[in-house]
Amino acid sequence: MNSGTRSRIPSFIREAVEEDLRTGRFNYVRTRLPPEPNGYLHIGHCKAFLIDYFTAQEFGGELYLRFDDTNPTKEETEFVEAIKEDAAWLGIRWVKETYASDYFDLLYEWAVKLVKMGLAYVDDQSQAELSASRGTLPKGTKWKETEPNIRPGVESPWRNRSVEENLDLLERMKNGEFPEGSRVLRAKIDMNHPNLLMRDPVMYRIMHVPHHRTGTKWHIYPTYDWSHGQNDAMEGITHSLCSEEYRIHRPLYEWFIEKLGVFPSRQIEFSRLNLTYAMMSKRKLRKLVEKGIVRGWDDPRLTTLRGLRRRGVPPEAIIEFVTNLGETKNDSWVDMAQFEAVIRDVLNKTALRRMAVLRPLKLVIDNYPDDLVEEMDALNNPEDPTAGTRKVPFSKVLYIEQDDFREVPSPKYYRLYPGNEVRLRYAYLVKCTHAVKDENGNVVEVHATYDPATRGGDAPDGRKVKATLHWVSAAHALPVEVRLYEQLFTVERPDDTEDLDSIINPNSLQVLYPSYAEASLSEAKVGDRFQFERVGYFCLDPDSTDGKLVFNRTVTLKDSWAKVEKSLQT
RNA sequence: UGGGGCGUGGUGCAAUGGCAGCACACCAGACUUUGGAUCUGUGGAUCUUGGUUCGAAUCCAGGCGCCCCAGCCA
Numbered sequence: 001m002n003s004g005t006r007s008r009i010p011s012f013i014r015e016a017v018e019e020d021l022r023t024g025r026f027n028y029v030r031t032r033l034p035p036e037p038n039g040y041l042h043i044g045h046c047k048a049f050l051i052d053y054f055t056a057q058e059f060g061g062e063l064y065l066r067f068d069d070t071n072p073t074k075e076e077t078e079f080v081e082a083i084k085e086d087a088a089w090l091g092i093r094w095v096k097e098t099y100a101s102d103y104f105d106l107l108y109e110w111a112v113k114l115v116k117m118g119l120a121y122v123d124d125q126s127q128a129e130l131s132a133s134r135g136t137l138p139k140g141t142k143w144k145e146t147e148p149n150i151r152p153g154v155e156s157p158w159r160n161r162s163v164e165e166n167l168d169l170l171e172r173m174k175n176g177e178f179p180e181g182s183r184v185l186r187a188k189i190d191m192n193h194p195n196l197l198m199r200d201p202v203m204y205r206i207m208h209v210p211h212h213r214t215g216t217k218w219h220i221y222p223t224y225d226w227s228h229g230q231n232d233a234m235e236g237i238t239h240s241l242c243s244e245e246y247r248i249h250r251p252l253y254e255w256f257i258e259k260l261g262v263f264p265s266r267q268i269e270f271s272r273l274n275l276t277y278a279m280m281s282k283r284k285l286r287k288l289v290e291k292g293i294v295r296g297w298d299d300p301r302l303t304t305l306r307g308l309r310r311r312g313v314p315p316e317a318i319i320e321f322v323t324n325l326g327e328t329k330n331d332s333w334v335d336m337a338q339f340e341a342v343i344r345d346v347l348n349k350t351a352l353r354r355m356a357v358l359r360p361l362k363l364v365i366d367n368y369p370d371d372l373v374e375e376m377d378a379l380n381n382p383e384d385p386t387a388g389t390r391k392v393p394f395s396k397v398l399y400i401e402q403d404d405f406r407e408v409p410s411p412k413y414y415r416l417y418p419g420n421e422v423r424l425r426y427a428y429l430v431k432c433t434h435a436v437k438d439e440n441g442n443v444v445e446v447h448a449t450y451d452p453a454t455r456g457g458d459a460p461d462g463r464k465v466k467a468t469l470h471w472v473s474a475a476h477a478l479p480v481e482v483r484l485y486e487q488l489f490t491v492e493r494p495d496d497t498e499d500l501d502s503i504i505n506p507n508s509l510q511v512l513y514p515s516y517a518e519a520s521l522s523e524a525k526v527g528d529r530f531q532f533e534r535v536g537y538f539c540l541d542p543d544s545t546d547g548k549l550v551f552n553r554t555v556t557l558k559d560s561w562a563k564v565e566k567s568l569q570t
Numbered sequence: 571u572g573g574g575g576c577g578u579g580g581u582g583c584a585a586u587g588g589c590a591g592c593a594c595a596c597c598a599g600a601c602u603u604u605g606g607a608u609c610u611g612u613g614g615a616u617c618u619u620g621g622u623u624c625g626a627a628u629c630c631a632g633g634c635g636c637c638c639c640a641g642c643c644a
Contacts (some may be wrong), residue, residue: 036644071643106573135572136640151640178617184642194573195642203644224644248574248639271576271637324593326583328576331637335581338594348607355604383607414605423603432592457603468603534604561605 013051014269017059017239025264028240029061033087033094034228034242036068036213037079039282041086043303043339044443047273052241053092054323064235065094068220069101070227073210080212088303090315092298098225103234107222108174110230110260111185111203114165119259120203122169123156123186123291130156133191134199153191153199173206177220180206185220189255197252201225230255231406232265240265243272244329273322274333276492278303284495293504294488300552301488301508301542311485312529312539312554317346334485340555347529347537347554350385352380355425355470356517356532358482360399362474363416365430367449368396373473376456378426381531392518394427397474399516401535404469407435412564414466416446422467425533429454452453470533472516479514480521480549483541486510513548521549529554549560 020026031052035045042541056063065087069075084097114120123130133154161169170185172178187202198485203226210216222230229252232240240253256266279285285304288294297304300311305538308318321342325334355378381387400416409417416422421431428450436445453460457468488494488508499505517532524530524540531537536556543550 034644038644068644074643130642131640134640181642196573198573199640202642204624207642221642228644244575245638246644250574269575276581323606324583328583330576332582334592335594341594344607353604379603412605425603465603467605470604531606532606534606557604557606559605564605566610 011327012329013239013241013270015267017055017264020238021059025266030064030236030238031056031061032064032066032232032235032237033092033243034066034068035083035446036071036074037076037083038071038074039079039285040082040297040387041047041305042280042285043275043278043305043308043318044273044280045327045329046090046305046318047270048243049087049092049243050319050322051092051270051327055239055241061238061372062095063093064096064098064237066098066231066235068224068228069099069211069213070224072207072209072221075212077212082306086309089309090305090318097380098231098235099213100222100231101211103219103227103231104214104222105538106234106252107227107230111170111226112167114187114203114259115170115185116163117259118163118188120185120187121156121159121161121166122173122183123158123200124183125156125158127181130202132194135191136223140302140365152522153193154202155191156186159453170471173204173220174218176206178206180208182206187226187252187255189252195248195251197225197248198255199208201252202394225249225252226256229256229265229267230260230262232267233257233260233262236263237265242267242269244269270327270328273325274331274493275303275339276333277336277338277395277419277489277494278496280371281495282441284500287500288488289498291500293500300483301485309527310539311539311552312347312475312481312527312537314346314350314529315341318344320346333493343555344537344557347531349383350381351529351531351537353378353382353533354518354521354530355392355472356403356480356482356515356521356535356538357470357472357477358484358512358515358535359402360472360514360516361402361405361443362445363400363405363430363451363471364399364400364445364447365396366433366447370396372396373475374427374455376426392426392520393473393476394424395473395475397442398424398471399474399477400446400469402472405432405435405443406469409441410565410568412568415469416448416467421465422469422470423454423457423465425437426457426470427471428452428457429457431459443541470535472518474516476519477516478519478549480551482512482515482538482542482551482553484510484512484553515551517549517551524549531557 018292028098033052050131135151135153138182184202186200189198202223204220207221243499248450253267298306321339375391376394377389380393405416416432420557423429430450435445438444486508489501489503490505526542529539537554538551539554541550541552
């Protein structure tokens with residue numbers, strides 16, 4: 001890959017940072033990851049994480065991990081730990097772990113300062129009143145000529161209270177003297193501002209809710225707008241990188257910096273990652289888990305980091321995928337196939353090869369000695385000479401893939417069929433003689449003869465065969481469970497649908513048992529990734545026991561025969 | 571539309587006034603002890619209309635389309 005020569009951060013961000021360093025706006029670089037601990041990390045978060053991480057890294061700067069825990073009704077310590085674990089697994093390193101709640105005291109002081117400057121006030125309006133007085137946007141996408149598309153805001157009757165009264169009220173809000181929803185602290189900006197966010201945004205709301213870190217100390221909690229930017233300033237964050245949806249918050253971000261006269265962090269936006277067939281909404285993800293549609297947050301069909309990890313996706317593939325996308329401000333939808341291509345690419349270079357027969361069919365080599373067992377030499381990874389070789393036992397009775405035999409071959413089928421000779425990988429050339437069927441006419445056993453002169457797979461007379469099959473010796477085979485995954489959803493953009501049941505792919509999980517794997521796999525450890533030759537990439541699942549190994553299919557190999565076969569059918 | 575953001579092959583990006591290129595996908599072929607991998611090749615794009623310029627994806631003006639904002643969520 002080209003990570004050595006290409007920058008991993010988007011050019012427009014790098015240019016902005018370079019400019020800031022050149023002009024002296026900053027003489028160092030510090031970025032931050034600002035996850036809210038209210039759910040598990042998914043592939044969509046990786047983009048922001050990696051941009052923050054690599055931006056700091058490229059400029060010799062630092063990365064802070066700051067949990068945005070300003071809403072105690074949604075946040076839990078459990079998620080803090082999970083996020084740290086997942087981010088570390090991805091390969092992200094931070095120099096400092098902080099919390100928005102670390103700054104509640106200082107932040108309150110800053111709020112008092114704004115009140116004293118006459119730039120913030122306590123508003124006694126109800127939530128409904130406040131919402132109504134903010135003005136409106138056109139309903140829906142259609143705008144009626146007869147209506148103004150936007151109504152100006154209306155100033156609150158409490159907007160011009162005295163500083164003393166505001167200070168007193170704010171203090172008492174903090175002390176928990178008022179019920180939830182009865183009052184808020186608002187910045188005094190401009191109720192007719194074209195940007196709705198500037199129409200006296202809420203800074204503090206009353207919540208009599210214990211916080212996962214500050215306990216019952218606080219009865220007011222800051223909003224995102226009144227916390228995030230201030231935390232950036234307090235931590236000396238130079239570049240606050242975030243997704244496009246925060247673009248409209250920037251004027252407010254800058255307003256606070258200006259009025260407070262604090263460290264001038266620069267917010268830069270980029271577009272978020274949209275991946276087809278991936279569910280990114282935390283709310284809907286939770287629903288999938290709670291309804292039991294998936295087995296948990298780490299279900300391999302989910303694009304949560306935990307799910308991807310369990311599925312067998314290496315972190316390097318995620319990094320490669322995300323950084324190769326490049327970055328713009330465009331709304332974009334990345335094809336899942338592109339992600340899978342990167343996964344294959346990484347796994348092809350790193351995964352050890354093994355043989356496993358998913359849907360077994362017995363193959364008997366009639367002219368092979370009954371009790372003979374030969375140890376065949378097999379390459380661990382043809383792409384990596386340093387991966388070495390292993391021994392694979394071969395005997396008279398084998399399993400091959402059901403798909404690898406046809407009693408009546410279709411055109412272009414050149415695997416096993418009566419009269420045809422194929423290669424058993426790393427073993428012998430074998431020629432099919434006949435098939436044995438049960439009373440229903442199903443093939444239950446295939447017979448063949450081998451050519452003893454072809455040990456290893458090459459014929460001394462130079463004759464060629466078109467197919468090479470993977471196989472497992474029946475007497476040595478390990479019965480294993482194999483879980484095959486397809487897209488969880490039947491639609492490309494599952495987040496657009498509210499009725500989840502209507503878009504679930506009923507075939508998203510297929511469990512195969514017994515499949516037969518070569519004996520060497522008994523030494524595999526949970527999380528180990530393999531390529532089952534000619535089939536796909538697999539990862540050993542934590543559900544595995546000593547008696548039964550469980551493998552998850554990460555991705556298939558490209559199957560050009562499937563394509564040919566499909567085109568023959570149509 | 572009040573404000574903001576964005577428009578380049580099917581998808582994601584590049585080209586920063588000078589031959590529109592790359593990756594994924596697709597199609598065709600070569601090679602092959604994985605019908606894998608690898609390699610080669612074909613097709614296909616600058617939202618639109620005008621303007622500036624020797625020359626425009628790029629600069630200017632208008633139009634069109636998509637996305638975001640009316641949480642005391644982040």
